[in-house]
Amino acid sequence: MERTQRVLRRAKKAEAFVRHLFFVFSLVAIFTTLGIIGMLFFESALFFRKINVFSFLTDTQWTPLFYEKHFGILPLLCGTLLTTGIAVLVAAPLGILIAIFLSEYATPRTRNICKPILEVLAGVPTVVYGYFALLFVTPLLKRVIPSLAGFNALSPGIVMGIMILPLVSSLSEDAMHAVPQSLREAGYALGSTKFEVATKIVFPAAFSGVTASFILALSRAIGETMLVTIAAGSMPQLTLNPLVPVMTMTAFIATVSLGDVPAGTLEYQTIFAVGLVLFLFTFFLNLIARRLRQRFREVYQ
């Protein structure tokens, strides 16, 4: 009897200990989030004490490391917009095609072959994509477009599109897969062909889920660093020409930190100001995508 109670007491103690320990573990996520937000706002506040917010948002030049300093984020935004825009243009149509095919047409065997290939594509480290963009895709494109510069937005944009393609195709496929079978059957009952059901019923029904996959992919592309740092160049330009070197927000942050930048200097604070803009972009895009997916789930469950 006494022994049973001892065992019970020990079990209860272990239970309480584990519960508290894991609770503390799960707080790490909160502290990390607060740490990221706090650090970005704190260092950015120091930056904006020296640099006017208005000129940061409207100045058309970005030359923080030159003698004559300009801190206009527009050229960096432009570079990011250009590379990610190209990436989404590549990934969206390919992703939808693959998603419709895998969700509506493919046999289980075909899916079992295709999906791992896409997953492997997603598992390739981004430095490898950078190498591929700079030393394979750019020279290849140069044969077609002779005016293409060695560093440009086009080549990393295309490669980035391939990089985010698995994200688009798998999330879109999930969304289409979640469309209730009854909708498909209703379509068939009305005499639709399989193709009509896929494109006129399933795709529109899954549209908010598909849109969410685009937004998530866009957010991933905006935050991608190595690919653009290697292949897009480091020349902040306010241009929409994909053939010339540009600089993205992420490439700026990475390039500055390659040199040893002492804390407390304006250069150091600059990367946090750019980081804050980058964070806000990805945060709101993710928020929108989450809302869209939630709405989609509510409709069909």
Added chain:
Amino acid sequence: MKSTLSTDILLVRKRQKEKVFLVFAALALLFSLIVLFTLIIDALLDGLPRLNLKFLTSFPSRRPEEAGVLPAMVGSIYVTVLTVLFAIPLGVGSAVYLEVYAPKNRLSAAIEASIATLGGVPSIIYGMLGLELFARVLQLGRSLLTGALTLALLVLPIVIVSTRESLRAVPQSLWEAALALGATRWQALKDQILPVAFPGILTGIILTVSRAIGEAAPLIMIGALTYVAFLPRGVLSPFTTLPIQIFNWVSRPQKAFHANAAAGIIVLLAITLSLNALSIVLRNRLEKRAPRTL
């Protein structure tokens, strides 16, 4: 009903449209396959001539033909092992708490929201956190420890999400049986639930490792050196990793260094792709076993 000529034409057109679609879908799949193979073959062609035992056992050098990846490989292994040591207990513990213990209150909702937010934060921003928090405030400098802690925070949401999915896949009946026999929740977890969920959790961990090995941006932020002529001695030692060494070689104008980068890429791809393949195989086995009634 007898089909008239016009409905026949309509049907034929529909079929044609479908065929065009299927051709394009096949092309899209083929395209991604071709890209993957081109990427691998391109690296092999450029890098294989440089890839030999000397390359794997040499230190970086100003002379490309003498340079090697030894410190980068050792650094990658150390930093990944440390990352896993931090991230797995934290991630699995958090996942268990959220799935099993967490009450429905504001704090739990805040934890959920944080994890969702963290999953979308670009990796370079984790690097900035590592630089500010670990390297500066905690005075750990540009060390292995700083790198591993930074990467651990980066992969934490991935570990948590994949562990939660594996826990959810365990049949409810198993829980009920254990609890009905008078087990505490931890006893049920430790002896019944976690062993069943383990292969799923392991799959997530393998993908995490693959991700950690390939990451470069956050480590560049915390200043993982690119020229390291020594092996790391202890967790406070400076270090470099394979992706960073590759980045360094790609960024140089000389062709000979590009060959080194390609050889480094072969090593890196061999590691990450076999980890990915391993996780896919493991998951397929799990799925075959899945319709399990207990």
